[in-house]
Amino acid sequence: MKTALIILAAGKGTRMNSDLPKVLHRVASAPMLEHAMAAGAMLAPRHTVVVAGHGADQVRAAATLFDEDAQVVEQTEQLGTAHAVAQARPALEGFDGMALVLYGDTPFVQPETLEKMQKALATHDVVVLGFEAADPARYGRLVMQGDALERIVEFKDASPEERAITLCNSGVVACKSDLLFDLIDKVGNDNASEEYYLTDIIGLARAEGRSATVVTCAEAETMGVNSRADLARAEAAFQSRARALLMEDGVTLIAPETVFLARDTYIGRDTVVEPNVVFGPNVTVESGTTIRAFSHLEGCHVSRGGVVGPYARLRPGAELAEDVRIGNFVEVKNAQIAEGAKVNHLSY
Numbered sequence: 001m002k003t004a005l006i007i008l009a010a011g012k013g014t015r016m017n018s019d020l021p022k023v024l025h026r027v028a029s030a031p032m033l034e035h036a037m038a039a040g041a042m043l044a045p046r047h048t049v050v051v052a053g054h055g056a057d058q059v060r061a062a063a064t065l066f067d068e069d070a071q072v073v074e075q076t077e078q079l080g081t082a083h084a085v086a087q088a089r090p091a092l093e094g095f096d097g098m099a100l101v102l103y104g105d106t107p108f109v110q111p112e113t114l115e116k117m118q119k120a121l122a123t124h125d126v127v128v129l130g131f132e133a134a135d136p137a138r139y140g141r142l143v144m145q146g147d148a149l150e151r152i153v154e155f156k157d158a159s160p161e162e163r164a165i166t167l168c169n170s171g172v173v174a175c176k177s178d179l180l181f182d183l184i185d186k187v188g189n190d191n192a193s194e195e196y197y198l199t200d201i202i203g204l205a206r207a208e209g210r211s212a213t214v215v216t217c218a219e220a221e222t223m224g225v226n227s228r229a230d231l232a233r234a235e236a237a238f239q240s241r242a243r244a245l246l247m248e249d250g251v252t253l254i255a256p257e258t259v260f261l262a263r264d265t266y267i268g269r270d271t272v273v274e275p276n277v278v279f280g281p282n283v284t285v286e287s288g289t290t291i292r293a294f295s296h297l298e299g300c301h302v303s304r305g306g307v308v309g310p311y312a313r314l315r316p317g318a319e320l321a322e323d324v325r326i327g328n329f330v331e332v333k334n335a336q337i338a339e340g341a342k343v344n345h346l347s348y
Contacts, residue, residue, distance in 0.1 A: 001118060002097030004177060005040040006088045009033055009063075009104035010053025010075040015227040021055035023104030024062055025231055028238045029262035029281045032225060033059065034066050035107030038263070040100065041067065042111035043118060047095060049088040050104070051075050059104075080195030081171070082187040089181050099177040101198065106224045107234065109172060113217045117174040125179060125210040126202060128152065129172035131219045139168035140199055142214055149212040152199035156192045167214070170222040173198060179205070238263075274310070282316070300332075303339075 013022025023033040037048065048070040052059035060072040071091045075084045085101055092099065098121050100114065113129065120127045128149055130142045138155040141162050152169050153162045175183070183201040191197065202212050220241075225234050242265070243256045250269030253259050258275045265279045268287030277291050280298030285291065289302050292309030299316030302308060305323040312326045317334035320326065324337045327344035337343065 001122065003043045003045040003118065004047040004092055004095055004097060004099050005045045005049065005102060006085055006099055007033070007036050007040070007048070007050045007102045007104050008081065008084050009050050009059050010078065010084055011105065012054040013226065021059050022225070024058060025225070027107055027231070027234045028242070031062050032107040033062055033104040035263060036102045036104050037063065037066050039109055039111050039114060040102055043114055046097065047071065047092060049073060049091045051084045051087050053078060080189065081198035082184050082196035082200065085198055086181065086184050092177055095177050097177055098174055099180045101173045103171055103224070105226070106171065106222060108223055108237070109217070109221050113215070113221060116215045120213055120215050121174045121176070124213045125176060126205050126212040127174040128202065128212065128214050129170040130167050130214040130216050131170055131222050132166055132216065133168045133219055136166050136168055141165040142167045142169055144214070147213060149202055149214050150206055151203040154191065154197060154199060169199060175201070
């Protein structure tokens with residue numbers, strides 16, 4: 001099915017207490033917006049539309065840096081999620097396929113989960129991503145009747161019975177594009193916040209006799225970031241998962257909790273990473289290498305059999321051929337080091 005992404009990135013993020021738009025705060029050395037765009041990109045979308053608001057120029061620059069074909073539209077007034085999605089309508093004029101609504105401050109939804117939603121939409125009109133919450137707190141609740149989703153109720157509008165429901169709304173929605181905008185046209189703002197909720201499209205769709213269902217995922221995938229404390233928790237969650245995946249793939253981490261990885265870090269199997277190593281963005285490390293303690297790598301490539309560190313720094317443009325040794329207190333930038341060469345210590 002042809003796919004278009006609509007990524008909501010207009011929120012100011014008041015609780016971040018920052019001049020930087022919330023979606024541009026970094027997790028694993030990459031803006032949260034990039035995480036969301038990267039997950040959606042695995043569906044090979046025909047269109048990617050980012051809805052910006054606060055700091056729109058900065059959001060536009062980040063979005064097009066990741067995907068030069070991304071379209072950025074502005075939501076000049078913050079009138080709710082349905083209103084935000086409506087801003088994408090002109091960019092998707094004439095598109096016939098699945099519209100997938102993602103959030104720039106929810107960076108961990110996995111591509112495999114989005115693929116499940118895509119498959120579910122083949123037999124339903126609307127698909128919502130839900131999760132069983134350990135502590136439902138203030139999440140919107142998914143009201144089910146059998147396998148059918150009847151409606152989504154925002155916490156502040158929910159009855160005591162509805163608040164007892166533990167199946168919660170992540171906010172991620174898939175819908176046939178023409179139907180999505182038709183339903184949004186019918187959304188009102190008669191609610192506690194006087195906002196236009198995207199969640200209201202479920203009740204509207206069901207009232208028209210259309211089918212809606214839920215695809216579920218792990219609660220960890222739905223983690224949103226609204227504060228610096230949330231950002232720290234998101235970083236910790238990413239690092240824990242990324243370290244575990246590396247070890248499953250045959251990489252030895254001597255002290256995993258002291259190794260920090262970027263969103264796009266690649267490390268080949270049978271590599272040994274000693275304690276207190278930081279991998280910045282755009283690092284590839286081939287198999288059978290050793291990255292020794294207290295080293296920092298960014299924008300570089302380390303070929304098979306290399307040894308880096310301890311206390312080494314590889315900066316953007318550093319290209320190490322096979323069996324290169326970079327010793328302690330060596331910094332390499334914009335340089336190609338030939339096969340078998342040694343730069344033993346105290347060099348730039």
